[in-house]
Amino acid sequence: MSTNLILYAVAYLLGAIPFGLILARVFAKVDIKNSGSKSIGATNVLRVVKQENPRLAKILSVMTVVLDALKGVAPILVARYMGFDDSVQWAMAVLAVLGHCYSPYLGFEGGKGIATGAGVLACFLPLCVGIALIAWFLVGRLLKVSSLASLTALTTLLVSSFLLNPSLSGLNTQAPVLIIAFLVVYKHIPNIKRLFCGEEKAVI
Incomplete structure (x- = not known):
């Protein structure tokens, strides 16, 4: 148990590392917590940094996505290598996303969980995440609204998970996926409100 x-x-403390904030401060000398949407995710890195350096903004936003995903994936893969069962790994997945969304390093504020959520879910549901990424790419390219693309991808993932994996291996429940989805949707409530009011800005 220990x-x-x-x-x-x-899993929680690694998930809580605000890579977007760190990268923007180190390489662009800006504090994204005080600019744009004030989120620590890749979209706000792109939004804020591109005002001064569009090329650097793209590089840092991609790095943020990769690192935010890897910080959730790495501890799960270590636990898997050590022989821990699926229930432990799924708990770590949820905690990694929770850490990203409510980071103790930022006074329990944080990002919206998309990249970290996609990373941890890819460890268990790679096909579903692949389908969701296609949906994210298509909506993003067509409508240029990051939050709408992310929420569409999340919905696609949920549907595909229930259809392709009605009972998660070793758990016989979709609870971890639903908890991660709830965290992501909850953190997107301001974006959802702006979408309904037609005020959400195109940023991708």
Whole structure:
């Protein structure tokens, strides 16, 4: 049990690292917590940094996505290599997303969980995440609205997960996927309100 708790703590604390904030401060000398949407995710990195350096903004936003995904993936793969069962790995996945959304390093504020959520879910549901990424790409390219693309991808993932994996391996429940989806939707409530009011800005 003590080893499980250590793995849970590592997953949460790694998930909580605000890579977007760090990269923007180090390489662009800006604080994205005080600019744009004030989110720590890749979209706000792109939005804020591109005002001064569009090329750097693209590089940093891609780096943010990759690192936000990897910080959720890495501890799960370590736990899998150590032989821990699916229930432990799924708990770590949820905690990684929770850490990103409510980071203790930022006073329990944080990002919206898309990249970290996609990363951890890809460890268990690679086909569903692949389908969701296609939906994200198509909506993003057509409508240029990051939040709408992300929410569409999340909906696609949920539908495909229930259709292709009605009972998650080792769990017989979709609870971890639903918890991650709830966190992502909850963090997107301001964006959802702006979408309904026609005020959400195109940024991708």
